[in-house]
Amino acid sequence: MSKTKFNTHHGMVDLLPGEIEQWQALESIVRETARLFHFQEIRTPVLEQTELIARGVGQLTDIVSKEMFAFDRGEDRYVLRPEGTAPVARAYVQNHLAQRGGTQRLFYIGPFFRAERPQKGRQRQFHQFGAELIGASSAIADAEIIAFMQTVYNRVGITNTSLKLNSVGDPESRDAYRKALYNYFQPISGKLSEISRKRLETNPMRILDSKEEEDQPLKIDAPKIFDYLSNRSKEHFNAVTDHLERLHISYVLDPFLVRGLDYYTETAFELTSPDLGSQDALGGGGRYDLLIEDVGGPPTPAVGFACGMERLMIACDALGITMADPPGPDIYFVTRGEAAARWALEFMPDLRTNGLVCTMDYSGRSLKAQMKDANRQQARYTVIVGEQELEKNRITLRNMEKSEETTVHPEELAGSVTAIQKSR
Ligand code: AMP
Numbered sequence: 001m002s003k004t005k006f007n008t009h010h011g012m013v014d015l016l017p018g019e020i021e022q023w024q025a026l027e028s029i030v031r032e033t034a035r036l037f038h039f040q041e042i043r044t045p046v047l048e049q050t051e052l053i054a055r056g057v058g059q060l061t062d063i064v065s066k067e068m069f070a071f072d073r074g075e076d077r078y079v080l081r082p083e084g085t086a087p088v089a090r091a092y093v094q095n096h097l098a099q100r101g102g103t104q105r106l107f108y109i110g111p112f113f114r115a116e117r118p119q120k121g122r123q124r125q126f127h128q129f130g131a132e133l134i135g136a137s138s139a140i141a142d143a144e145i146i147a148f149m150q151t152v153y154n155r156v157g158i159t160n161t162s163l164k165l166n167s168v169g170d171p172e173s174r175d176a177y178r179k180a181l182y183n184y185f186q187p188i189s190g191k192l193s194e195i196s197r198k199r200l201e202t203n204p205m206r207i208l209d210s211k212e213e214e215d216q217p218l219k220i221d222a223p224k225i226f227d228y229l230s231n232r233s234k235e236h237f238n239a240v241t242d243h244l245e246r247l248h249i250s251y252v253l254d255p256f257l258v259r260g261l262d263y264y265t266e267t268a269f270e271l272t273s274p275d276l277g278s279q280d281a282l283g284g285g286g287r288y289d290l291l292i293e294d295v296g297g298p299p300t301p302a303v304g305f306a307c308g309m310e311r312l313m314i315a316c317d318a319l320g321i322t323m324a325d326p327p328g329p330d331i332y333f334v335t336r337g338e339a340a341a342r343w344a345l346e347f348m349p350d351l352r353t354n355g356l357v358c359t360m361d362y363s364g365r366s367l368k369a370q371m372k373d374a375n376r377q378q379a380r381y382t383v384i385v386g387e388q389e390l391e392k393n394r395i396t397l398r399n400m401e402k403s404e405e406t407t408v409h410p411e412e413l414a415g416s417v418t419a420i421q422k423s424r
Helices: 020-037 050-057 062-066 085-094 139-156 171-191 194-202 204-209 213-220 231-246 309-319 338-353 367-376 387-392 410-423
Strands: 047-049 070-073 076-080 104-113 125-134 162-167 265-272 281-287 302-308 331-335 358-360 381-385 395-399 404-408
Touching: 020 104, 020 125, 020 139, 020 309, 047 050, 047 085, 050 062, 050 076, 050 085, 085 104, 085 125, 085 302, 125 139, 125 281, 125 309, 139 231, 139 265, 139 281, 139 302, 139 309, 162 231, 171 194, 171 204, 171 213, 194 204, 204 213, 231 265, 265 302, 281 309, 302 309, 331 338, 331 367, 338 358, 338 381, 338 387, 338 410, 367 381, 381 387, 395 410, 404 410
Parallel strands: 331 358, 331 381
Antiparallel strands: 047 076, 070 076, 104 125, 125 302, 162 265, 265 281, 281 302, 381 395, 395 404
């Protein structure tokens, strides 16, 4: 009988040793940045109620209308979460986080799912880190959120990014703007792409988002939202740009930036990178002052961002940035004979207590094979030990990079290796 081979689903990948170190390093950078901004982690379930996402993200969005992994079980409708903001809003309401007082400053890291057509930088299971600042309406909160996002990229070393900024206004501004867009595009609707023609009837602002070639010349002269913003929205937006300038965070105004999710109000932003190709968005976010109320909470202003981790990795590859140290052990014990192997096994716990990463051969291989294995594992040092060495109470420490050997007392081993590591 032939054996069946199993593969991951299309658009879903395994993260393997050798690359996982980069991911762990990125997660550490995100956690450390969150700590510095005084945000705390929140972990929500991977499955949510379909209705929450439909209501939160918006029925007419691409995410809800065609990209959800959803299924029913009995009466319950489940969806694999396609984004993090609606789940965090749900958690905020369900767990009465408002009662803790003040603003809630939350961040998350995790997998998300969208049934999109996979391509470079676009997967069906992907990962995001993001942050939500809930309970603050001030433009200072918008600036802090953008600064948080930007700081992660600065710490990673990705600095050639572009921050696009727009306001999508409050509901009144948006209503007026939608009408103006409709009136502008309706007479030329025959020239629009098919998808934009549909959007004209459902959500004309999404036409501005269109990447279809035939829509580009038609967009240029479309009305700009700035001309339709209420005074309050204008003031808020001006305050955001003012704060960003004081923080020396550069931005470009992009009147066509509307973002694909319905819950945004006021500030909308996106961070792009020239190193990503056609899927050039590293991350984005904005204000969502109505979402908490939409999912059953009290009126609560909020602002947040979400960033794609795969895309950050692609940018790192393009720029030659490595965040993680090579994964090799500090010490690999190369042993000759069973007594030496037993000795190494018993010696390693102390070294590990001292913070040194150590390993050994587990299969009684020849010295040559062990040295080869130490090299393959990128060990920084090998300790070569046999019966003779044990009798003399002296072992050979080999610096693999420099091919230098010294003889040390076993008790001196931890000290010598740590001293050399520190001096590097
Ligand atoms: P969004 O929630 O759509 O605003 O997405 C925020 C960020 O997540 C985007 O800028 C991308 O970097 C990333 N992202 C969104 N969808 C995908 C996907 N299907 N595959 C990989 N990354 C994605």
